[in-house]
Amino acid sequence: MTSYPQSTVADVDAAVKAAHEAFQSFSSSGAQTRAALLRGLAQVLEDNRERLVLLADSETHLGPARLNGELDRTAFQLRGFATRVEQGAAFAFEDDPAVAGSPPVGHPHLVRVRIPVGPVAMFSASNFPFAFSVLGGDTASALAAGCSVIVKAHGGHQGLSHTVAGLARDVIATQGLPVGLLGLVDGPGSQIGVALVEHPLIQAAAFTGSVRGGLALESAARGRKQPIPFYGELGSVNPVVALPAALAVKGAELAQALAGSITMGTGQFCTSPGIVLVPAGESGDAFVAQLSEALRGAKTHEMLTPQMRKGFDQGCAQWAGEPKLKALLAEPAAADDVSPRPYLAQIDAQGFLSSHKLHEEVFGPAAIVVRVSGIEQVIDVLDAVGGSLTVTVWGADAPTDDNVSLVRAASRIAGRVLFAGFPTGVAVTAGQHHGGPFPASTVPFTTSVGYAALDRFLRPVALQDAPQWLLDRKGVPA
Template sequence: MLQSIDARTHEPFGQALPESGADDVNRAVEAAAAASDAWAASPAAARAALLRGLADALEGQREALVPLADRETGLGPVRLNGELDRTAFQLRGFADQVDAGAPYTCTDDPAVAGAPPAGRPRLTRVRVPVGPVAMFSASNFPFAFSVLGGDTASALAAGCPVVVKAHPGHPQLSRAVFELARGVAAAQGLDEGVLQMVQGAGIDVGVQLVRHPLIQAVAFTGSFRGGAALQAEANARPQPIPFYGELGSINPVIALPAALADKGAELAKTLAASIALGCGQFCTSPGVVVVQQDEASQAFVQAFAEALAAQTPHAMLTPGMRKAFDAGVARLTGHEGVKTLVAVDAAPAAVAPTPLLVQTTAERFTASHALREEVFGPAAVVVQVADADEAVRVLKAVGGSLTVTVWGAETAGDEAQRIVRAAMQVAGRVLFSGVPTGVAVTAAQHHGGPWPASTAPFTTSVGYAALDRFLRPVALQDAPAWLLERKGQAC
C-alpha cells in the first residue's frame, strides 16, 4: 500500500492507496492502446480542447490541490502555486502549438518528370504519433513534472495516449490530479484510455510498464541510476523503444575575472541563493563553480562562501534523498585534496541540511570521477583554474550537462570563444547571465544535453519542441488525394 507522509511532522495521513499490480499495469496499457488510433487521428480542436480543459481544471481545484501538495512535499504554498501556474501555462502553450498545426507539419515535394536523379515521384513527409507513452513523474516537481506535467502535455499534443507512473512521494496528490483529468476527458466525450495512471513504491511497476509490448516510448525525469536502469529495459525489449530520460547534471558555472571584478559580490549572493533554492533539489542547480586565481576571483569565492553559509534551505523531499545527499557530502569532504569552505552541520535526516561548499584544483577535479558526480542537494564544488585552457579541460571532464553558465564573456576574444565553444559542446543550454535554475517554457528552449545529462541529447523535455519526441516521420510517395487532404493528420 502507498501511504502519504506529512512532510513536516513525518506522520502518515490519509487513506493508504493500493499499489498497481501486473494486471493493473496491463489494463492501463491496453486501455491506452485501444484509444491510440482514434487519438492519433484526432483533429487539432479535440487535442487543444483537452489540454485547455486540463489547465482550467487544475486552476479550478487550486485551493484543494496546493495544500495537499504542500502536506506531501513541504515545498510551501508560494512555490507550489507558482508551479501550478507553470503547469497550466504549458498545457495551454501546447494547445496553442496544436492550434498552429505543429503536430501536423508536412513537407511536400511535387513530382518531377524524368529519370532520377533529376526526376522523382511526389513525396510528402508527414509525422505520425508513435503510440502509447509511459511517463515517469518526478519527485521534485509535483505539478510541473508529474501527472499533467510537460511530458504528458507534449505527448497528448502529439496525439499519443499516456500511461503515467505516479511518484510515490506524493501519492494522494497524484491520485487527485489524475481523477481531475479523468473528469475532464469524460466531460469531453474522450476515451478514458487517453490518460491512464499506475502507482507503486518499488521498481516492479515501472519495469513492467517499460517492458509492456504496447508501450511505444518512455519519458523519464529522475536520477541517473534509475533512468539508466529503465533505459536498459527499453533497449532490451524484443522491440526496443525510444527512452527520453532527463537524468540531472552538475551544471558548471564559469566565472571569468571580468565579471567578478565588476559585480562579484552581487553574483556571489545570486549564486548562493540558486544553490539553496528548493534545497538544491533541481536538475539545474549549479554544482561546480570554476574561478581563476586572480584577486577578484578569490574575493568572490570568499563572498560566495559567506552568502551560502547564510542560506537556510528547507528539509529535503524524502528520507532517501537526504541519505543520498549525506553520502555525497561525505564523498566530497573525505576526498584527498579537497578543502571544505562551508561545512554541513550534523543533524537528523528530518532536519533541513545546511549547504556544503568545497574547493579543489583543476588537476584533482579532472582526475577524479568522484568529484564530478552530482550531489542532489545544496552543495557545490569550487574549482580553481590557472587560465582558460584549464577551464576548458574542466568542462570536458564534466562531460554532458543540462546547462553551463559563462559569466564575463561579453567581449569577443580567444579566451571567451574557447570557453563558449567548450560549453556548447557539453551542454544543452548555455547562459551568459543569471543562474540556471528556472527553465522557461518556450519554443526556443532546450532542456537536455549529452550523456549523462540525458539519454537523447537531440530532444528536449521542456519547451514546445518536446512534442517532436512522440512523432515519427513517414514519407508518403504518390499518396492518394484523400490522404494528402488530411494535411498531416493521421488517418
C-alpha cells in the same frame, strides 16, 4: 496516512490496453480537440489550486510559494502546447512534388508527415510534483502530439498523483474523450515502471530522475523485442564559470544570487549549480568568501524524501573524503532540524581533474568551487565534467579568442549555455532546449521542456504517390 492502491502487472496491462484503445481515435484528432483538452486540464489545476497545493506541500515540503508557482507554470505549459497545436505544430508536413525524368533527378511525389507514435509511458518526478508529473511537460507534449499517456505515480507524492489523475480523467470524460487517454499506475519503478516500459503496446517513454533508475528503465526499453525510444533526463552538474570580467563588475552581487540558486528548493533541481569555476587570485578569493558567507545564511527546507537526504549526506561525505578538497562550509545540521545545511568546498583545477568522484552530481544544496588559472584549465574542467543540462558563463561579453574557445567548450558539453543569470528556472518557450550529452539526456537531440518537446512523440513517415483522399486529410488517415 492515506494509503493508495498499488498497481499489479495486470493493472498495467489493463491501463495500457485502455490507452491503446483511446489512441485509435485520439491519434487522428484535430487541433481543436487537443487544444480544448489541454486547456481543460490547465483549468482544472487552477480550479483546484488550494487543495492541490496543500496536498503537494504535505507530501513534498516544497512550500506553498514554490508550489503555487509550479502550478502556474504547469497550467501555462498546458495552454502553451494548446496554442502550438492550434498553430499546426503537430501537423506540419513536407510536400515534395514529383519531378519528371529518370532517377536520380526524377522522383515520385513524396509527402513526409509525422504520426503520433502510440501510447506512451511517463514517470512523475520527485522534485516537480506538478510540472514534471501527471500533467507535466511530458504528458502535455504527448497529448499535443496525439498520443495517449500512462503515468507512473511517484512514491514521494502519491496522493497528489492520484488526485490530479482523477481530476484529469473527469475533464477527459466531460469532453467526450475516452478516459483511457490518461492512465495512472502506482508501484515500485523496478517492477511497475519496468512492466510499463516493457509492455508491447507502449511506444515511447519519458523520465526525469536518477541515473540509476533511468538506466534500468532504458535497459528495459532497449531490451524489448521492438526497442522504443527512452527519453531520460538523468543528471547534471551544471558548471558555472565566473570569468574575471564579471567578478570585476559585480562579484558580490553574483555571489549572493548564486547562493540563492544553489539552495533554491534545497538544491533539488536538475539545473542546480554543482561546480563553480573561479579564477585563482584575489578577486576570486573575495568571490568565494562572499559565496560562502551567503550560503551560510541561506535557508533550506526538508528534502523530498528520506532517501534523498541520505543520498545528499553520503554524497557530501564522499566528496569530503578527497584529501585535496578543502571544506569551506560543512556544518552538520542541528539535531532538531530536518533541513540539511548547504555544503561548499574548494579545490584547484589539477586536484579536480584527477578525482573522478568530484565530477559526479550530489543532489541537494552542495557545490564545489574549482580554482582555475587560464582558459585552458576552464575547458579541461568542463570536458572532465562531460554532459550537462547547462553551462553558465559570466563575463564573456567580448569576442576574444579565449571566449570563443570557452563558448565552444560549453556548447560541446551542454544543452543550454547561459551568459547571464542562473541555470535554475527553465523557461517554457519555443527556443528552449532542456537536454544535453549523457547523462543530462539519453537522447540529447530532444528536449523535455519547451514546445519542441512534442517532436519526441511524432515519427516521420514518407507517403509515396499517395491518393488524393489521403492528401486531403494531410496524410493522416482519420
